[in-house]
Amino acid sequence: MRESKIEDQESLRVSEVNEKPQRRPLIVVIDIDDDLSEVGIKSPLIGFEEVLDAAVRFALARPEDSDANALFDGLNLYKKFQVEGRDPEIVVLTGHKTDLLEAQRKIRANLEDLLKRVEGPFELYLVMDSEYDLMVVESIRDLAPIAGIKRVLVEQHLGIEASYMLLARYLKKAFFDPRFSKYTLGIPGALLALGTALSLAGYGSIALKVLGFFLGLVMIVRGFDLEKYINDLFKALFTQHGLVLVSYTLLGIFLIASTVAVYYAFSGASSVLEGLAMTLKTSIPILMAGVVMYIIIGKALYKLIQGSLDLWNEIAEVIMAIFTALAFYQLGNSLMSWGPSQIPIKVVDALLLSGFIQLLLIGISIAVLIEVLKRAGKLKGS
Numbered sequence: 001m002r003e004s005k006i007e008d009q010e011s012l013r014v015s016e017v018n019e020k021p022q023r024r025p026l027i028v029v030i031d032i033d034d035d036l037s038e039v040g041i042k043s044p045l046i047g048f049e050e051v052l053d054a055a056v057r058f059a060l061a062r063p064e065d066s067d068a069n070a071l072f073d074g075l076n077l078y079k080k081f082q083v084e085g086r087d088p089e090i091v092v093l094t095g096h097k098t099d100l101l102e103a104q105r106k107i108r109a110n111l112e113d114l115l116k117r118v119e120g121p122f123e124l125y126l127v128m129d130s131e132y133d134l135m136v137v138e139s140i141r142d143l144a145p146i147a148g149i150k151r152v153l154v155e156q157h158l159g160i161e162a163s164y165m166l167l168a169r170y171l172k173k174a175f176f177d178p179r180f181s182k183y184t185l186g187i188p189g190a191l192l193a194l195g196t197a198l199s200l201a202g203y204g205s206i207a208l209k210v211l212g213f214f215l216g217l218v219m220i221v222r223g224f225d226l227e228k229y230i231n232d233l234f235k236a237l238f239t240q241h242g243l244v245l246v247s248y249t250l251l252g253i254f255l256i257a258s259t260v261a262v263y264y265a266f267s268g269a270s271s272v273l274e275g276l277a278m279t280l281k282t283s284i285p286i287l288m289a290g291v292v293m294y295i296i297i298g299k300a301l302y303k304l305i306q307g308s309l310d311l312w313n314e315i316a317e318v319i320m321a322i323f324t325a326l327a328f329y330q331l332g333n334s335l336m337s338w339g340p341s342q343i344p345i346k347v348v349d350a351l352l353l354s355g356f357i358q359l360l361l362i363g364i365s366i367a368v369l370i371e372v373l374k375r376a377g378k379l380k381g382s
Contacts, residue, residue: 022086023120023121023122023123023145023147024086024087024088024089024119024120024121024122024123025081025086025087025088025089025122025123025125025147026088026089026090026091026115026118026120026122026123026124026125026144027074027077027078027081027088027089027090027091027125027127028090028091028092028093028111028124028125028126028127029051029070029071029073029074029090029091029092029093029127029128030070030093030094030095030107030126030127030128030136031043031067031070031092031093031094031095032094032095032096032100032103032104032107032128032130032135032136033095033096033097033103034094034095034096034097034103035058035062035065035067035094036054036058036067036092036094037094037097038062039057039058039061039062040057041054041057041058043092043093043094043110044091044092044093044094044110044114045091045092046089046090046091046114046118047089047090048075048078048090050092051071051074051075051078051090051091051092052075054071054092055068055071055072055075058071059071059072066129066130066152067129069129069152070127070128070129070152071092073127073150073152074090074092074127075090077090077125077127077150078090089118089122091111091114093107093110093111094106094107095107095136100135101228101231103136104135104136104139105139107136107139107140108136108139108140108143111140111143112143115143115144120144121144122144123144123145123146123147124140124143124144124145124146124147124148125147125148125149125150126146126148126149126150127150127152128149128150128151128152129151129152134149134151137149183222187218190214191211191214191215194207194210194211194214195207195208195210195211198210243297243298243301243302243305244298244302246297246298247293247294247297247298247299248294248298250290250293250294250297251290251291251293251294252290253290254286254287254289254290254291254293255287255290257286257290258283258284258286258287258290259283261278261279261282261283261286262279262283264278265278265279265282265283266278266279273335274336276332276335277332277333277335277336278332278336279332280328280329280331280332280335281328281329281331281332281333281336282332284324284325284328284329285325285326285328285329288321288322288324288325288328289325291321292318292321292322295314295317295318295321296314296318299314299317300314300315300318312370312371312374313374315370316366316367316370316371317367319363319366319367319370320363320364320366320367322363323359323360323362323363323366324359324360324363326359327355327356327357327359327360327363328356330354330355330356330359331351331354331356333354334353334354334356335354
């Protein structure tokens with residue numbers, strides 16, 4: 001009796017395994033840099049006939065491109081599974097020409113949509129022609145099981161003439177393909193410009209050391225594949241919270257610099273008047289520069305990133321800060337020219353003759369005018 005129950009349980013487990021639906025092969029040909037769009041082929045493509053038509057059109061337009069081989073390789077894999085009776089499906093997904101993160105997002109979104117529309121369940125067979133396409137794997141891994149990845153390698157028999165033609169093709173990619181030009185032109189160009197600027201400024205002796213330092217940084221970033229993390233960091237900084245953090249940090253730095261300027265103004269002054277004059281001339285303009293940086297980065301730049309052009313409040317605030325800095329600078333200059341005995345009787349003259357009050361009034365007037373025009377709807381973005 002006990003043996004009979006065990007056999008029944010085993011039979012039930014075998015039956016459950018047999019009833020589990022077999023996954024259909026979904027062949028996904030990936031063109032991460034969207035070369036297909038350059039010959040007028042729009043993606044996503046679904047089904048053998050659509051992909052075959054696209055493969056023929058692309059091969060006729062660009063027979064030397066390895067994406068053509070990837071398309072035909074995907075079709076060949078489709079026929080293989082079809083002969084095996086596995087009911088395959090094939091799709092072609094393209095990404096973005098220059099932005100690899102956007103390319104991954106687009107491919108994932110299209111594949112997710114296709115998996116909902118086409119009858120499954122599926123297991124994925126990825127066909128690709130470059131190492132950049134492999135970046136997509138992690139972004140789509142959770143959508144369906146990945147049963148296989150096929151990297152298409154094109155066989156070539158090269159003579160001397162063909163070698164030069166291939167070299168010319170690679171040089172063209174190095175100069176005009178954004179994926180490669182940033183390494184072949186962008187970074188060397190930046191280093192060359194930096195070295196030349198240092199030499200022209202009279203720092204030729206340290207130019208080589210500076211170039212070596214920056215070249216070392218570039219090699220570290222590329223060698224440890226830190227580009228993604230750096231991109232993520234900059235994207236985080238350019239959110240509202242990131243920009244506010246940066247702006248407050250800069251404001252704090254300028255506040256510290258302003259405080260240090262006060263210390264040096266009085267420690268190096270021969271009189272209280274000279275210390276006060278130097279403070280007005282240096283410390284307050286430094287603090288106003290920090291305020292301007294806070295307004296530009298923490299408020300105006302974030303609005304621009306969000307697509308808002310209503311920057312008139314920020315413009316008015318910057319103008320007020322600039323005129324305030326100029327007013328105190330002029331007042332400090334004026335006090336520097338007077339002796340200590342003149343302070344009690346000449347303080348009003350200092351405010352007027354230095355242009356302190358006039359500069360403040362100009363700044364206030366411009367800010368008020370901007371607000372009036374904004375409320376009247378005369379300024380765009382209001």
